[in-house]
Amino acid sequence: MQWLSILHDYTFQNVVIGAALLGLISGPLGSFAVLRRQSLLGDAISHAALPGVCLGFIIAGSREMGSIIVGAMVTGALAALLMLVLTRMSRLKTDASIGICLSIFFAIGLVLLTYIQGSNNASQGGLESFLFGQAAATLRSDLWLMGGITLFSLTLLGALWKQAKLVTFDPEFAHTVGLPVSLIEVLLTTMVTLAVVVGLQMVGVVLMAAMIVAPAVAARQWSRHLGAMVFIAAGVGVVSGVSGASISALSRGLATGPLIILSASIIVLISLAIAPQRGLLWGLLQHLRQVSQLRRRQILYTLYKTQSTRDQEVHNLPFRLNFSAAIALWQLRRKGFLVSQKTPCLPMSAGNRWLLTSLGVREAQSVMAELNGKTT
Amino acid sequence: MVRDERVALSVNDLTVSYHSQPVLWDINIDIPSGVMAGIVGPNGAGKSTLIKSLLGLVPSLSGEAFIDGKSYKSQRKRVGYVPQRSSVDWDFPTTALDVVTMGLYGRLGWFKRPGRKEREESLEALDMVGMRALADRQISQLSGGQQQRVFLARALVQKADVYFLDEPMAGVDATTERAIIDILRRLRDEGKTLIVVHHDLQTVRRYFDWLLLLNVSVVAMGNVDDVFTADNLRKAYGGQIALLDDSNSLMFAASKRDN
Ligand SMILES: Nc1ncnc2c1ncn2[C@@H]1O[C@H](COP(=O)(O)OP(=O)(O)OP(=O)(O)O)[C@@H](O)[C@H]1O
Ligand SMILES: [Mg+2]
Numbered sequence: 001m002q003w004l005s006i007l008h009d010y011t012f013q014n015v016v017i018g019a020a021l022l023g024l025i026s027g028p029l030g031s032f033a034v035l036r037r038q039s040l041l042g043d044a045i046s047h048a049a050l051p052g053v054c055l056g057f058i059i060a061g062s063r064e065m066g067s068i069i070v071g072a073m074v075t076g077a078l079a080a081l082l083m084l085v086l087t088r089m090s091r092l093k094t095d096a097s098i099g100i101c102l103s104i105f106f107a108i109g110l111v112l113l114t115y116i117q118g119s120n121n122a123s124q125g126g127l128e129s130f131l132f133g134q135a136a137a138t139l140r141s142d143l144w145l146m147g148g149i150t151l152f153s154l155t156l157l158g159a160l161w162k163q164a165k166l167v168t169f170d171p172e173f174a175h176t177v178g179l180p181v182s183l184i185e186v187l188l189t190t191m192v193t194l195a196v197v198v199g200l201q202m203v204g205v206v207l208m209a210a211m212i213v214a215p216a217v218a219a220r221q222w223s224r225h226l227g228a229m230v231f232i233a234a235g236v237g238v239v240s241g242v243s244g245a246s247i248s249a250l251s252r253g254l255a256t257g258p259l260i261i262l263s264a265s266i267i268v269l270i271s272l273a274i275a276p277q278r279g280l281l282w283g284l285l286q287h288l289r290q291v292s293q294l295r296r297r298q299i300l301y302t303l304y305k306t307q308s309t310r311d312q313e314v315h316n317l318p319f320r321l322n323f324s325a326a327i328a329l330w331q332l333r334r335k336g337f338l339v340s341q342k343t344p345c346l347p348m349s350a351g352n353r354w355l356l357t358s359l360g361v362r363e364a365q366s367v368m369a370e371l372n373g374k375t376t
Numbered sequence: 377m378v379r380d381e382r383v384a385l386s387v388n389d390l391t392v393s394y395h396s397q398p399v400l401w402d403i404n405i406d407i408p409s410g411v412m413a414g415i416v417g418p419n420g421a422g423k424s425t426l427i428k429s430l431l432g433l434v435p436s437l438s439g440e441a442f443i444d445g446k447s448y449k450s451q452r453k454r455v456g457y458v459p460q461r462s463s464v465d466w467d468f469p470t471t472a473l474d475v476v477t478m479g480l481y482g483r484l485g486w487f488k489r490p491g492r493k494e495r496e497e498s499l500e501a502l503d504m505v506g507m508r509a510l511a512d513r514q515i516s517q518l519s520g521g522q523q524q525r526v527f528l529a530r531a532l533v534q535k536a537d538v539y540f541l542d543e544p545m546a547g548v549d550a551t552t553e554r555a556i557i558d559i560l561r562r563l564r565d566e567g568k569t570l571i572v573v574h575h576d577l578q579t580v581r582r583y584f585d586w587l588l589l590l591n592v593s594v595v596a597m598g599n600v601d602d603v604f605t606a607d608n609l610r611k612a613y614g615g616q617i618a619l620l621d622d623s624n625s626l627m628f629a630a631s632k633r634d635n
Contacts (some may be wrong), residue, residue, distance in 0.1 A: 091395070159487065166478050171466045176431050176457045177482030177534075204391060220469060224514055229469050 012249045014138045014203075018146060019245040019260055021209060022111045022202045023237025025150040026195040027158055028230045030216035030237075032188050035168050040095060041083065041189065042212030044102040046196045046205045048079030050109025053130050053200065054116060063127060065142050075319055079105050079222035084189060109205075133257030136247065140185045144197045156187070164188060165270075203257035211350075214264035215240065221275035240264035255325035269366075295328035299365050300337065303356050304364035329354070337363050382444065384409040384569035387428075390439030392422070392429045399425050401593040402469040405573060407586060412564045414574045414584035414600070418613050421591045422459065423573045427540045431457060439488050445536055454483060454538030458527050458544055466515050472526045475512040476501055477545065479530035485493035506555060528556060540562065541572045557583055570634055 007013075033041055042246060048073035056071025057063060067318060079101045086097035140242030166174040167184045175181045192212060199208045219233035222255065274281050331340045337360030356364065383406045389404040400422045415423050422505040428434040428513050430441045430448065443451035443542075456479075472611040477490045484490060489593045490498075502508045505525040510518065518526065524544060531539060560570050562587075574580065580587065580600065587603040589595040596603045 035465075035467075161482055162484070163486075165470075166481050166518075169468045169478070170459070171471065172428070172431075172433050172459055172463060172581060173478070173530075174481075175433055176452070176455065178452050221467050224470050225471070225474070291532070306476065357423070 009249070011138075012245070014140060015135045015249070016243045017143055018135065018138045019241030019256070020204055020238045021143070021146045021150050021241075022195075022199045022260070023215065023239070023241035024234050025153055025198050025237075026208075026211045027152060027215040027219065027233030027237035027282055028154060029188075029191050029229045030212035030214075030218060031226075031233045032157075032164060032168055033192055033212055034216040034220065036185075038094070038098075038186065038189070039103075040098045040209075041080065041214045042192055042196070044083060045076045045080050045192050046199070046208035047102045047211075048105035049073075049076045049129070049193070049196050049200065049208075050130065050205050051112055052103055052109075053205075054109060054127070055111035057116060057127055058112070058196055065145060065150070065201075068130075069145065069200070072197045072200055073193050075105060075109075076196055079192045080189045080193060084186065095113070095258045108360065114195045121127050121208050131206055132255065133202050133207070135202050135248070138201050141372060142201055146201075148163065149194050149198055150276070153191050156191070168226075172254070205259055207257055207261045210261045210266065211237070214261070214268050218264070218268045218271040223273035226376060233235045236264065236267050240267060247286070261358055280282035283349070291324060292328055292331070295324050296332055297333035299325065299328055300356070300364040300367055301371075302359060303338075303354060304361065304368070306360075307356055332360070336360075377421060382409065383410040383442075384411075384444060386445070387430065387570065388440050388442075390426075390429065390441070391426055391437045392434060392439075392556045393437055395426075397517050400429065401590065402437075403594055405588060405597060408590075409444075409569055409571065410564065410567045411583050411586040412560060412570045412572065413586040413588065414572055414580055415588045416545045416574055416577070416580060416612070417590035417595070421612075423590055424542055425554055426590065427457075427542055428570070431455070431540065436448045447525065454537045456531040456534040456539040458539065458541040460542045461520065461546070462525050466518070466523060471496055471512050472507060472513055472515055472518060472522075473502065474528075475515055475526050476529045476533055480535040482534070498529070501532040502526075504532060504551065504559060505529045508556060521548040524548055524556070528559065532559075536568070539571065541570065543573050543575060548574065574604065577609070 028259065030042065031234055033039060052073065052075030054070050054071070054072035055075070056068040059071070060067035065331060083094075083097050083101050087094050090097075092100075113128060114115060126137070129137065163179050163184050165182050166177075167179060171181050171185070174184075177266070196205070196208050199211055201292070202215050215233040216229070216234045219229045220232075222232050223229035225265070240263035240372040244263045245256055246256050247263070248256040248259045265305050270278070273279055276282055329340075333340065337357060339355050383409040385405065387403055387405040390400055391398065392400040403426065405498040417423055424433055429436045429439075434450065439447045445456060448455070473495070473509065477494055479501075480490060480494050484494070490631065491543055494592065499508060499511060501513050505528050507522060507525050507529065510522060515526065524547075528541075528544060531541075544556055544560075548556070560572070564570055572584070574583065581604055584600050586598070587600040588597040589603060591612045591614075596608040
């Protein structure tokens with residue numbers, strides 16, 4: 001049994017736990033980033049982590065996780081703060097300042113990376129794995145670090161829940177009730193850095209942004225409250241992490257990070273399509289339902305009008321019989337509002353004749369009453 | 377009408393600029409306690425900016441604001457704010473009730489969560505604005521007028537003494553406008569001071585006791601009957617306002633005052 005043996009595989013356990021932790025931290029923090037319209041921020045911060053990774057390596061002299069994480073956190077937070085300052089102090093729009101920070105920091109990172117590679121350091125092997133992640137290299141000790149960071153961020157978010165919510169929804173009002181808005185904004189922004197460093201090893205700096213945005217976007221489709229959104233986002237993050245890691249393990253050789261991102265993206269696509277209220281499919285169904293209800297009412301109304309004015313019992317339909325009208329007629333007949341009669345004395349093109357039953361008459365009257373009530 | 381002689385809001389030498397362009401220039405205001413005060417002026421006159429700078433949302437070059445003679449910072453809990461409806465993203469995942477409860481966050485302190493008592497208070501405020509039935513409705517599914525009422529309810533739970541409202545009647549139908557103005561009047565009759573940015577000149581006389589005509593600097597202020605004259609309006613609006621040249625419209629506005 002390949003399945004069972006995999007569960008006992010040491011590397012696989014590490015990867016799955018790491019991926020789950022990554023989902024757990026990036027979902028909730030991403031929710032706030034998305035709601036604050038800072039989806040691109042995750043992108044900039046994660047790219048800005050690269051120079052930090054390199055600096056950490058240069059300073060420590062080896063590929064040691066602790067110093068690399070500290071380096072990534074420092075440059076990531078620096079980029080985040082620079083963006084806040086740029087948007088506050090200059091006339092730059094958010095997207096422009098995010099674009100600037102992203103490219104500058106990433107360029108510096110790439111330069112440092114090539115510098116390290118050129119310096120012939122024997123232990124430089126695999127530093128570029130932070131670009132796209134290398135999940136299999138995750139160690140137990142890395143997990144403790146990732147777990148600690150996740151726990152810390154979620155606890156902080158929980159403690160400042162009320163403040164974070166108000167600052168995200170209405171920062172100006174938050175200011176007038178005396179909340180330190182700038183402090184909370186800085187916290188929410190720099191905490192994204194923590195999610196990024198958790199993802200460094202797993203998915204790498206290039207794809208990390210998707211891990212911040214995707215679970216949050218999927219969760220928004222299914223939630224009516226901020227709390228629910230954050231929980232669902234965490235869930236989506238964990239599910240995509242675990243399934244990405246599992247698919248990768250079962251298919252020996254496919255990269256874990258991209259598979260995690262792909263899993264998250266599939267969940268996003270499904271959510272965008274079918275989520276109740278907000279999904280595209282749901283909207284389409286709703287639209288069709290409304291159209292057919294309108295059709296039914298229109299038929300009842302027209303038949304009722306002609307029936308009562310001409311004082312006849314049987315009529316041709318006074319409108320064209322297209323597809324939606326045919327469906328509506330069928331539905332009405334099934335409900336017992338209509339009966340149809342074949343009339344041999346008329347040419348075929350006239351088709352069936354339709355007659356309102358007494359039930360149908362009553363329904364038509366209530367439709368008319370409602371219409372009149374709305375227009376007066 | 378109860379009107380005591382205290383000054384609810386006083387502003388000294390306020391000057392505000394966005395990027396070296398002065399938006400408010402040397403503003404001095406004293407608004408008496410217990411009035412319904414209107415702030416009127418053309419688009420871009422700085423009405424919203426005035427409120428925002430008094431609340432510390434926009435930095436000012438100079439000037440101070442006093443609530444009841446004490447600095448605004450020390451009186452923050454006594455000030456309520458109803459921002460322009462368009463200032464937030466209504467697609468935020470939350471309910472009407474939750475938004476109203478946000479008005480209590482300042483009072484709750486750092487770590488206390490809103491509980492049953494806060495819920496009751498918020499429901500009561502929603503009741504006052506006629507929105508109790510929609511308490512659990514998603515805010516993205518509220519109409520513009522209903523969103524405005526939710527914002528008003530959020531300010532009501534603040535139980536403030538001085539309220540700033542930025543165009544609370546913008547884009548709402550006649551029924552909602554009536555409901556909002558009734559609530560504001562009730563607050564005034566309880567002795568609170570309401571400072572309302574307003575844009576409909578037809579209703580100024582009917583709604584307000586006190587008026588500030590603003591266009592970058594103060595054009596005129598005082599009792600509405602003294603300030604709301606064709607002359608002052610022409611000064612505030614410049615040539616933009618042909619309607620005021622025939623004195624009928626002012627008479628018309630004046631005659632509606634008594635209902
Ligand atoms: N964030 C901003 N940055 C730069 N200029 C601004 C900003 N906000 C407002 N302004 C400028 O300040 C001036 C006053 O704006 P303000 O919004 O206070 O006017 P207002 O009286 O509220 O107008 P309205 O009736 O349209 O609401 C305008 O000229 C506007 O262009
Ligand atoms: Mg304004």
